[in-house]
Amino acid sequence: MSLENIRVVLVRPMYGGNIGSVCRAMKNMGLSKLVLVAPQASVDWAEARMMAVNARDILDARVEASDLASAVADCVQVAGTTGREGVYRLHSETPRSWAPTFLASAHSAPVAVIFGAEDSGLSNEEVALCTQILRIPSSPDYPSLNLSQAVLVCCYELFLAGGGYEPPVEKHPEASHAHRERMLAMWESMLHDVGFFEPEKADHMMMAVRRIFSRGRLSEADVQILMGVARQVGWATTKREPDT
Amino acid sequence: MSLENIRVVLVRPMYGGNIGSVCRAMKNMGLSKLVLVAPQASVDWAEARMMAVNARDILDARVEASDLASAVADCVQVAGTTGREGVYRLHSETPRSWAPTFLASAHSAPVAVIFGAEDSGLSNEEVALCTQILRIPSSPDYPSLNLSQAVLVCCYELFLAGGGYEPPVEKHPEASHAHRERMLAMWESMLHDVGFFEPEKADHMMMAVRRIFSRGRLSEADVQILMGVARQVGWATTKREPDT
Numbered sequence: 001m002s003l004e005n006i007r008v009v010l011v012r013p014m015y016g017g018n019i020g021s022v023c024r025a026m027k028n029m030g031l032s033k034l035v036l037v038a039p040q041a042s043v044d045w046a047e048a049r050m051m052a053v054n055a056r057d058i059l060d061a062r063v064e065a066s067d068l069a070s071a072v073a074d075c076v077q078v079a080g081t082t083g084r085e086g087v088y089r090l091h092s093e094t095p096r097s098w099a100p101t102f103l104a105s106a107h108s109a110p111v112a113v114i115f116g117a118e119d120s121g122l123s124n125e126e127v128a129l130c131t132q133i134l135r136i137p138s139s140p141d142y143p144s145l146n147l148s149q150a151v152l153v154c155c156y157e158l159f160l161a162g163g164g165y166e167p168p169v170e171k172h173p174e175a176s177h178a179h180r181e182r183m184l185a186m187w188e189s190m191l192h193d194v195g196f197f198e199p200e201k202a203d204h205m206m207m208a209v210r211r212i213f214s215r216g217r218l219s220e221a222d223v224q225i226l227m228g229v230a231r232q233v234g235w236a237t238t239k240r241e242p243d244t
Numbered sequence: 245m246s247l248e249n250i251r252v253v254l255v256r257p258m259y260g261g262n263i264g265s266v267c268r269a270m271k272n273m274g275l276s277k278l279v280l281v282a283p284q285a286s287v288d289w290a291e292a293r294m295m296a297v298n299a300r301d302i303l304d305a306r307v308e309a310s311d312l313a314s315a316v317a318d319c320v321q322v323a324g325t326t327g328r329e330g331v332y333r334l335h336s337e338t339p340r341s342w343a344p345t346f347l348a349s350a351h352s353a354p355v356a357v358i359f360g361a362e363d364s365g366l367s368n369e370e371v372a373l374c375t376q377i378l379r380i381p382s383s384p385d386y387p388s389l390n391l392s393q394a395v396l397v398c399c400y401e402l403f404l405a406g407g408g409y410e411p412p413v414e415k416h417p418e419a420s421h422a423h424r425e426r427m428l429a430m431w432e433s434m435l436h437d438v439g440f441f442e443p444e445k446a447d448h449m450m451m452a453v454r455r456i457f458s459r460g461r462l463s464e465a466d467v468q469i470l471m472g473v474a475r476q477v478g479w480a481t482t483k484r485e486p487d488t
Contacts, residue, residue: 017261021390021393024386024389024390024393025389025390025393027383027385027386028382028383028386028387028388028389028393029382029383030383030385051390053390054386054388055386092411093411094409094411096404135411137400137403137404137409137411138272138273138403138409139271139272139273139274139403139408141271141274142268142271142272142298142299143272144272144298145268145269145272145396146265146268146269146295146297148393149265149268149269149272149392149393149396152389152393152396152397153396153397153400156381156397159381159382159383160340160381164383165338165381165382167336167337167338167379167381
């Protein structure tokens with residue numbers, strides 16, 4: 001599985017809360033390998049555990065390295081993230097355009113995606129070690145994302161590019177054309193009976209009703225419910241007729 | 245501008261850190277309107293300010309409402325997020341498939357995207373008020389995202405769907421075919437001169453060299469650098485010949 005070959009590398013991280021949030025974001029998106037390069041003395045490890053919540057296994061299994069080069073020595077692709085522009089950072093890609101090719105490399109060998117320290121990002125020397133530069137699309141009014149948010153965007157794009165996500169399926173099957181038409185015929189008849197249609201506008205109004213019921217998919221259960229409404233209105237009006 | 249019509253609504257949020265991180269994520273993605281429905285007594289507002297960093301303007305401009313219905317009364321679309329499955333939540337969309345149509349509504353009227361409390365999410369009564377249900381793709385091993393991370397994914401998809409992001413442009417123009425070919429001719433000649441080619445394999449190796457230089461775009465500046473390398477090698481070998 002490609003996602004297992006992906007290493008998330010945090011360079012000189014400062015805050016335990018961010019490290020923990022990174023663990024949670026990784027596990028949310030099916031990644032598991034965390035490497036910390038020279039975490040700073042300011043890191044509060046208790047806070048990291050708290051923010052990791054159910055991803056403490058990733059925090060506990062982290063690897064630490066003293067420098068970036070040794071953290072990625074065996075990686076065939078090294079993607080660095082940057083929020084800054086600059087002459088060495090112009091050839092950047094978006095996470096969305098980058099994810100499929102990065103994942104293709106991860107199919108057969110280790111790869112790494114690198115995030116710099118909260119205050120300073122990656123240095124030019126660290127950018128030089130990268131085979132790709134990523135820049136997360138963001139507003140010019142405030143382009144700098146929180147570290148764990150930046151990690152999430154990259155992991156989310158990798159998870160989606162991996163195609164592993166299956167959206168939940170509607171358990172009720174979609175109604176057939178004939179089933180929908182039987183329901184619409186019942187509604188047309190019912191709307192006639194209750195006097196909803198002005199005679200010369202009946203066709204026009206029925207088209208509008210059809211349009212309302214065609215805005216999205218209708219399941220067999222939905223059609224049964226709408227048939228039940230028409231049937232019940234018919235029953236109620238018949239029953240009441242003697243009173244009016 | 246469509247993004248200005250989008251309201252981010254947090255229902256009964258518990259943690260100030262999350263509220264602040266939501267403000268930052270919103271501003272990163274060009275959104276500005278935050279509504280809090282019945283924030284809980286546990287909220288630490290100082291922590292919210294700290295985590296908002298440069299998005300304190302969004303925190304300060306927040307609107308508070310006592311219930312969800314009044315928070316979204318004027319909204320033409322109300323998208324609710326859920327991490328749970330259930331009979332009322334099966335017809336969910338992904339943020340990516342949802343964003344373009346939601347944004348189209350936001351072009352002319354207010355719309356809202358709703359996030360439930362950290363511990364319990366949205367209730368069935370709140371889900372009933374929504375016109376769409378969103379589910380963020382995530383790993384079955386740990387599907388539940390942190391609140392501010394869930395907000396970021398939705399805002400990121402809206403920002404990208406809005407098409408407002410322009411990737412940084414390479415300042416050096418791309419090299420023309422003829423420019424690249426002049427460089428490759430200089431390299432071929434230089435590789436001959438230094439004895440790199442075995443005679444019967446020269447064409448084959450030159451194809452490999454061409455392939456290396458064709459993996460990505462080459463700018464005019466890149467081609468100038470490669471020409472300079474070939475020229476300098478020629479100079480160095482000529483100069484040294486008398487010595488060897």
